[in-house]
Amino acid sequence: MNGSILIADDEDSIRESLTIVLEDEGYNCTAVKDGNGAIEAIDKASYDIIITDLKMPNASGIDVLEYALKHSSDTLTIIITAHGTIETAIQALRKGAADYILKPLEFDEVLIRIQNLLEHKNLAQENKYLREQIDKEYNFNHIIGESSAMKEVYKMVERVSQAKSNVLVTGQSGTGKELVARAIHSNSDRSKKPFLAINCGAIPENLVESELFGHKKGSFTGANADKDGVFVAAHGGTVFLDEVAEIPLNLQVNLLRVIQEREVKPVGSNQMVSFDTRIIAATNKDLEKEVEEGNFRDDLYYRLNVVEISLPPLEQRREDIPLLAHHFLQKYNKELKRNLKGINSDAMGAMMSYQWKGQVRELENVIERAVLLSDGDFLTVEDLPAAVKKSSDSEDFQMDSDKLDEAIQVFEKHHIQSVLKRTDGNKSEAARLLGIDPSTLYRKMERLGVTD
Structure with missing residues (x-):
């Protein structure tokens, strides 16, 4: 029917x-x-x-x-x-x-x-x-990671979601800055309104003003119709300005005024257009250094950086690698119609030892490639790229189990030992570096069999 x-x-x-x-x-x-x-x-x-x-x-x-x-x-x-x-x-x-x-x-x-x-x-x-699926995917409870560094991120996302304040998300490329921005939007009272992301570094310089503020028909060659900029188009919702440090210096003063006044003047127009849009910006650069070097306006920096959420690089949250790896395995099993049962201990050891310069994005790409190429029931070292394979020769991680919780314990033990070595056995200093209470460190050492 x-x-x-x-x-x-x-x-x-x-x-x-x-x-x-x-x-x-x-x-x-x-x-x-x-x-x-x-x-x-x-x-x-x-x-x-x-x-x-x-x-x-x-x-x-x-x-x-x-x-x-x-x-x-x-x-x-x-x-x-x-x-x-x-x-x-x-x-x-x-x-x-x-x-x-x-x-x-x-x-x-x-x-x-x-x-x-x-x-x-x-x-x-x-x-x-689709909205329900997006809300589920970007809800901060579903961001992968149980490390203390990521738990701090979760707390910040929860605190700022219901506010109207501008947020600056910082971190290396591939750490998931847009995912955090979407999580803030998804958990706010603006979640039913638009979330518009714009990569400021990918727009030709002569079109940045039009993309941000909009334009009137005929205002320049190729302007065949009126167009709203992202701030007006996302009215009631959120705008995510990725790579905000790439906005040309001569346009930064216009952006500052727009953020302050909450109104824009489209290119070729004499009329101001008001908007109610939350602004979340992100950068992989040190904006304070950019300000010192004259590449970024200090007043714009302080206007954007009402609240800063700094995403840790993967090397500071290595205990999350097994969780991330298994998450991506399940994701690409579904997308690529494969049925890998898991990741064997040698492959996990290689990934734990590897220096992920491309951060979580690189890890995801490696898992996607491995799922696509693997011929067995489990992902093995042979399924990994050459650079990651070399890490399997490291003696840092000797995984004797394929189980996820045991793999995490192996890393946790190694990491505590490494930090204690750096602090010459000073447990108070080691606890500070690990971001945990000294009493928690003592319990972990006892449970994992870490000796002085």
């Missing part, structure tokens, strides 16, 4: 004719002769569309509409009305009706109206599903 339709009309000829025409088109129809019958039908079953006459005995079409909106909010209602009651039909639209049709009915027009409404309804449901 194309869809389910409830028809409510006290005129037998209209009710019966609509039923015949719609069922011939493949719709599943239920017909009732008054408003009370329609309300009873709504209680018993769900419908895609209700077609109801405006004036009926017992309960009117407006009564049916209001009941449907309250008890079956996904159902769309079409009002049938005569010319003399168009004003009432318009009131019905204001109350929430999807459409109205004038008598006498033109069945071809009715079919077109129904088809258009169902297409819009299906699109809305798809968008709702």
Whole structure:
């Protein structure tokens, strides 16, 4: 069936004719002769569309509409009305009706109206599903990592999500700055509004102003129509300015004014346009150093950096590598239609020893490649790139188990030993470097068998 339709009309000829025409088109129809019958039908079953006459005995079409909106909010209602009651039909639209049709009915027009409404309804449901998937993917509870460094990031994301303050996310390329920005947006009261990301380093310099602030038709060669900049386009939501340090110095003063005043003047326009958009910026550069060297305005830096979230490089959260690796394994098993059961201990040891200059992004790419090329049930050292394979010769990590929790314990033991060596056995200093309490360090040493 194309869809389910409830028809409510006290005129037998209209009710019966609509039923015949719609069922011939493949719709599943239920017909009732008054408003009370329609309300009873709504209680018993769900419908895609209700077609109801405006004036009926017992309960009117407006009564049916209001009941449907309250008890079956996904159902769309079409009002049938005569010319003399168009004003009432318009009131019905204001109350929430999807459409109205004038008598006498033109069945071809009715079919077109129904088809258009169902297409819009299906699109809305798809968008709702995609929004739910995006919210699930970018919810900060699903960011991978259990290290103390990442737990600090989670706390910061939770604290700033409900605020309106500008946020600056810093960290090396590949550490997941956009993921954190999306998590902030997803957990805020702006989550149902747009999230627009713009890579400031990827826009030609002569188009940066247009992309950020918008332009009017004819304002420059190629401006064939009016265009909103990202701040206006994301009104009510969030703008993510990635690689913000790449914005040309001569435009930084304009960006500062826009952030301060919350209004923009599109290129070629004399009118200011207000917006309500949260701003999250990100950079892999040391902005304080950029300010000192004259490459970035200090007033813009302080305006953007109300709250800073610094993402740790992978070398500072190596205990997260097994978690990340298994997460990406599952992800690419699904995407590439493979069925690898896990990662063997030698391969995990190599990944734990390798220096991930490309950060989490490089690790993900390595796992994707390995899943694609692997011929066995488990990912092995032979499935890894040559550079990562070399790390398997390191004696730093000798994995005797393929189990995830045991692999993490091997790293944890090695890392504590390494830090204690650096501090000449000073446990208080080692605890400070590890970001844990000395009592926690003592418990971990005892549990893992770490000696002085």
